[in-house]
Amino acid sequence: MKSNKRIFSTVGLLAAIVFFYGCGSISFFPTMPAQKAADNIIDDVWPASQPTVPVVNVGGGKETTPQPVITPK
Amino acid sequence: MRIQKRLLTLSERIPALLIAAFVCAIFSTLMAPHASSQTPEIDVSTAAVVVIKKSLAGRFMLLKPHFDSGAIGLTMDGLVAMRDLQAIALAQTLKVENFIAEENKDRATLYREIARANGRPDWESDIKAIFGERWIRRAPAGWYYRDSAGKWIRKL
Numbered sequence: 061m062k063s064n065k066r067i068f069s070t071v072g073l074l075a076a077i078v079f080f081y082g083c084g085s086i087s088f089f090p091t092m093p094a095q096k097a098a099d100n101i102i103d104d105v106w107p108a109s110q111p112t113v114p115v116v117n118v119g120g121g122k123e124t125t126p127q128p129v130i131t132p133k
Numbered sequence: 134m135r136i137q138k139r140l141l142t143l144s145e146r147i148p149a150l151l152i153a154a155f156v157c158a159i160f161s162t163l164m165a166p167h168a169s170s171q172t173p174e175i176d177v178s179t180a181a182v183v184v185i186k187k188s189l190a191g192r193f194m195l196l197k198p199h200f201d202s203g204a205i206g207l208t209m210d211g212l213v214a215m216r217d218l219q220a221i222a223l224a225q226t227l228k229v230e231n232f233i234a235e236e237n238k239d240r241a242t243l244y245r246e247i248a249r250a251n252g253r254p255d256w257e258s259d260i261k262a263i264f265g266e267r268w269i270r271r272a273p274a275g276w277y278y279r280d281s282a283g284k285w286i287r288k289l
Contacts, residue, residue: 089259090175097175097247098260098267101182105189106271 179250185243192239195232205233206277206285211244211265212237216277216285240264 196213199205204220205213213236221229244264248257269278269288277285 089256091259091263093175094260094263095267097177098264099271101177101186101243101264102267102271104186106193107190 175247176250177247179246181246182243182250185239185246188239189236189243192232192236196236199229199232200272200276203275203277203287204229206279207265207268207272208279209262209265209269209281211261211268212240214279216279 196205199221202220204215204217206216208214213233215230215233218226244261245254245257247260248254272278272288274288276288278288279285
């Protein structure tokens, strides 16, 4: 009777640990790194979709087209 | 008598030992993906991903005019779909349909490969959803996307 009680309590405790551990592993997904990775791939696949810097026509002269952003290496 | 008592104690312990072994097995399966999930970066540098990227990039210029005309559009699940058949010349229809099929095949492989490369095949649907959102966000104004209700929306 006593050993049965011990077994049940051990099983209960272990089941609780497994349950909470399982919940933790299911809910985790690195959204931000995944977005970054997706953006990197999209940059490679869609070169034309690179962000552009709008050119403001301050002096009222000839209009210029938006230039692609060039990051210094 | 003493041996009999010992055997009895051992037989009493067998269920507990079996349970402990079972729990250890569950833990080890849960812990393996959990440990790899702690890496902050998503690996997209595998050879398979590079090959798929090249394939997608090579097809982009073929699909772009049809995205621009609104004949095809993006979907929330990271794929491409036909939107307006009438925007395509009849002779081109089959060709464009083939492009879409190839594009979707590559995209599905890409999502699966990224999940696999990061040791989490169960992330495939999450990766698909992230890409779905990013393709739409990065698309230029004028392109169409299909929202979760199935309605086509023109990007402003």
